[in-house]
Each structure stands twice: as C-alpha cells, then as structure tokens.
Amino acid sequence: MTYNSQxxxxxxxxxxxxxxxxxxxxxxxxxxAMAGDGQISFNDMVMKSTANKLRRMYDGKIITGxxxxxxxxxxxFERFEKKIEEYSGNLSRASVELAKDWRTDKYLQKLQALxxxxxxxxxxxxxxxxxxxxxxxxxxxxxxxxxxxxxxARALITEAPKLSAERIAVRSLEIASGICVYTNSNIQVxxxx
Numbered sequence: 001m002t003y004n005s006q007x008x009x010x011x012x013x014x015x016x017x018x019x020x021x022x023x024x025x026x027x028x029x030x031x032x033a034m035a036g037d038g039q040i041s042f043n044d045m046v047m048k049s050t051a052n053k054l055r056r057m058y059d060g061k062i063i064t065g066x067x068x069x070x071x072x073x074x075x076x077f078e079r080f081e082k083k084i085e086e087y088s089g090n091l092s093r094a095s096v097e098l099a100k101d102w103r104t105d106k107y108l109q110k111l112q113a114l115x116x117x118x119x120x121x122x123x124x125x126x127x128x129x130x131x132x133x134x135x136x137x138x139x140x141x142x143x144x145x146x147x148x149x150x151x152x153a154r155a156l157i158t159e160a161p162k163l164s165a166e167r168i169a170v171r172s173l174e175i176a177s178g179i180c181v182y183t184n185s186n187i188q189v190x191x192x193x
Contacts, residue, residue, distance in 0.1 A: 021053055022145030022176045022183040023065035023116050025123050026153050027138030028165040031193055032118050034063045035169040037145070037177055038186030040070065046184070054190050057081050058089045061119055063190040067143030068113030076102070076113055080126075091119045095132050103130030114142045120192050141172075145180030149173055166191050 020041060025034040036053040039046055054065045055077055062084060066073035079101065083094035095117060102108045108128070115126040123140050125133040133140075139157070141150035152172035156163060163171075170187055177185040 021067045022143040024141040024149040026165040026169040031165040033166040033169040035189040037183045039184040065116045072111035073113040145176035145183035148176035
C-alpha cells in the first residue's frame with residue numbers, strides 16, 4: 001500500500017504501530033463494511049486474541065477502526081468523536097480537523113496509531129503525519145496485514161462481484177490472517193447500508 005510505505009519512510013517511529021493488526025473497509029454494491037481482527041500483540045507475543053478495534057459513532061452512521069497502540073487509538077477515537085459532533089457528522093471536515101490537530105499538537109504527535117473512518121459516502125485513512133487519504137476504489141486497509149487484505153479484497157471484487165461488501169471484508173481479513181503473524185481470524189465486522 002502506497003500510503004503505509006510512505007508513512008514508514010517519512011516517520012520511521014510508526015513502524016512499530018503497523019505491526020499490530022489489520023483493518024479493512026470495503027465499499028461495494030451500496031454497502032460499506034469495516035472488519036478488524038482481534039489480535040493484540042506485544043513484541044513477539046499474542047497478548048489478547050478477541051479485542052474489538054472497531055467503533056460506531058454519530059448514532060451508528062460512522063464506523064471507525066484502528067491499527068497501532070490501543071491506548072493511543074482510544075485517545076484518538078475520543079478526539080475524533082468530538083470532531084464529528086462539532087461538525088454535525090461531516091466526516092470530511094472532522095477528518096481534516098483531527099489530522100491538523102494530530103500533526104500540530106505536541107501530545108497527539110506522540111500517538112502511534114492509524115485510523116480508518118467511513119460513512120455512507122466517504123472512507124478515509126487518518127495518520128499522525130496529517131494525512132487524510134481517500135481510496136480511489138473504495139477499499140482501504142491499514143495495519144500489518146493491510147496489504148494482504150487489500151489485495152484479497154480487490155481480487156474478490158473482480159472475480160466474485162456478487163459478494164456483499166461484508167463478505168468481501170471478512171474473507172479478505174481471513175486471507176490476511178493466514179499470512180500475517182500480527183493478524184488473527186477472530187474477526188469483528190460493522191456494516192453501513
């Protein structure tokens with residue numbers, strides 16, 4: 001994934017956070033599905049296998065997922081939720097404002113996580129470098145297994161276009177969990193229709 005490799009090149013301290021999980025968001029057939037694995041790793045050990053890294057916000061209209069340090073991600077979830085409320089559910093504006101704060105605030109700059117956020121219209125990746133990326137094809141993946149899940153989702157949409165976004169997201173994460181040691185097959189999924 002171009003954006004993950006750019007992040008690692010520009011900010012080498014982020015390399016520890018991307019070896020942590022896999023989150024995928026798939027926009028397909030008027031449905032948005034975000035799925036995440038349940039593994040929390042500490043160095044080379046699995047500390048927990050049933051964590052939930054997804055959250056619904058703004059009366060269930062927005063779904064978010066994180067890769068990286070859990071405590072950092074929870075702090076970012078809180079900040080993002082405040083931005084969503086402040087901008088009345090405007091995902092684009094809230095994303096840009098959080099990214100600006102994240103890049104300039106000395107406390108937030110130290111947080112090591114990536115966020116994937118989506119509503120019925122848009123999907124974004126948010127990073128501490130101030131990046132707000134929107135994927136061209138409606139598929140976004142972050143974390144250590146992100147490249148595997150992204151590849152699987154693109155192949156599934158091409159080869160099995162009748163599948164739902166939810167099924168593509170789950171199956172892509174299953175494939176990634178068979179390759180990435182920092183990703184497991186305890187999958188949670190949230191769907192927007």
